[in-house]
Amino acid sequence: DGGITQSPKYLFRKEGQNVTLSCEQNLNHDAMYWYRQDPGQGLRLIYYSQIVNDFQKGDIAEGYSVSREKKESFPLTVTSAQKNPTAFYLCASSMRGAAGNTIYFGEGSWLTVV
Amino acid sequence: EDQVTQSPEALRLQEGESSSLNCSYTVSGLRGLFWYRQDPGKGPEFLFTLYSAGEEKEKERLKATLTKKESFLHITAPKPEDSATYLCAVQAGGGYNKLIFGAGTRLAVHP
Numbered sequence: 169d170g171g172i173t174q175s176p177k178y179l180f181r182k183e184g185q186n187v188t189l190s191c192e193q194n195l196n197h198d199a200m201y202w203y204r205q206d207p208g209q210g211l212r213l214i215y216y217s218q219i220v221n222d223f224q225k226g227d228i229a230e231g232y233s234v235s236r237e238k239k240e241s242f243p244l245t246v247t248s249a250q251k252n253p254t255a256f257y258l259c260a261s262s263m264r265g266a267a268g269n270t271i272y273f274g275e276g277s278w279l280t281v282v
Numbered sequence: 283e284d285q286v287t288q289s290p291e292a293l294r295l296q297e298g299e300s301s302s303l304n305c306s307y308t309v310s311g312l313r314g315l316f317w318y319r320q321d322p323g324k325g326p327e328f329l330f331t332l333y334s335a336g337e338e339k340e341k342e343r344l345k346a347t348l349t350k351k352e353s354f355l356h357i358t359a360p361k362p363e364d365s366a367t368y369l370c371a372v373q374a375g376g377g378y379n380k381l382i383f384g385a386g387t388r389l390a391v392h393p
Contacts, residue, residue, distance in 0.1 A: 172325075210286065210383030211326075211369070226380075258325050270316070271381055273325035 171195065172274035174259050180282045181246065181253060189244045189277045191259030198264035200242035201271065204228060205256040214257075217242055218264050246279060254281050284309045284374050288384035295360055295391050303355040303387045305370030313373040315353050316381065317346050320367045329355075329368075360391045 172193045181187045193200065199218045203211040213226030217236040231250025236242055242261075246253045259274040287306045295301055307315070314333050318326035330339045332348040339346050343364065345356040355368055367388045371381040 174325075208385055210385045211371075211381075212383075213380060216380070256323075260325075270328055270331055272328060273318075275325045276323070278323075 172259055172261055172272060174257075174274040174277050176277060177275070178278045178280075180280050182282060184248045186245055186247045187279065189246070189257055189259075189279070191242045191244065191274060193240055193242075193259075193261045193274075195261055195272065196239075197261035197272075198239070199262045199269075200236065201260040201262075202226075202232070202234065202242070202244045203258040203260060203273075205258060205276075211258065214244065253279055255279060284372070284382050286370055286372055286382050286384035288368075288370050288387050290387060291385070292388040293390070295357075295389070297361055297391055297393050298359050300356070300358045300360070302357070303368055303389070305353040305355070305384055306351060307353070307370075307372045307382075308351075309372050309374040309382065311374055315348055316371045316373070317353070317355055318369040318371065320369055320386070322367075326369055357389070360389075362391050362393055365389055365391045 175190045201216045202214040205211050212228050214232050215234045217223035220239050223234050223236050233245045257277045260271045262269045262271045285308050289304045314331050316331050317329040320326045330346040335350045337348050343358050347354045367386040369386045371383045
């Protein structure tokens with residue numbers, strides 16, 4: 169089945185640790201995104217990538233890093249510099265180019281600081 | 283500043299009781315308005331895209347409409363399985379497919 173796979177579903181981070189969330193898609197989409205969701209707030213864009221080996225910061229990129237070495241993969245690293253990382257993280261993808269392209273989401277990953 | 287506001291925050295309906303959810307937006311150069319459904323602990327599921335004022339789309343008990351300032355998601359004769367959070371997002375002018383999301387409306391449909 170075509171789709172977006174995020175792993176792990178649940179992740180715990182200790183203070184000072186970096187953690188990496190995996191995102192893989194087999195939709196042949198060029199563009200990929202990472203969003204953060206907090207209770208009572210809308211989804212906020214962390215990073216996005218429109219093509220392999222290229223990515224840009226979104227609205228809340230501080231404390232996060234990404235890479236885009238393959239078209240199907242867009243991992244997100246939550247670094248120790250992110251002071252409030254506990255949230256629900258959503259990976260998404262879309263066709264590149266024309267405006268109005270639908271963005272499709274994965275099932276999400278929960279990150280909790282312990 | 284581009285902004286999306288959804289109302290109400292939460293809505294409780296009896297099964298069969300029709301209602302509407304509202305999504306108001308201020309954005310420079312609307313390229314598209316999107317509706318998603320999100321179940322607890324899951325990723326958003328795409329429902330509709332609307333591109334221009336006057337456009338309407340339907341899917342089962344859901345109908346989405348768009349004006350120049352807002353969109354409505356009408357739910358006709360809802361069932362308990364329609365219970366979810368409904369998210370509205372707009373795509374503004376810009377060089378990439380950026381979506382600005384509202385905080386969502388939590389819908390609970392009781393038998």
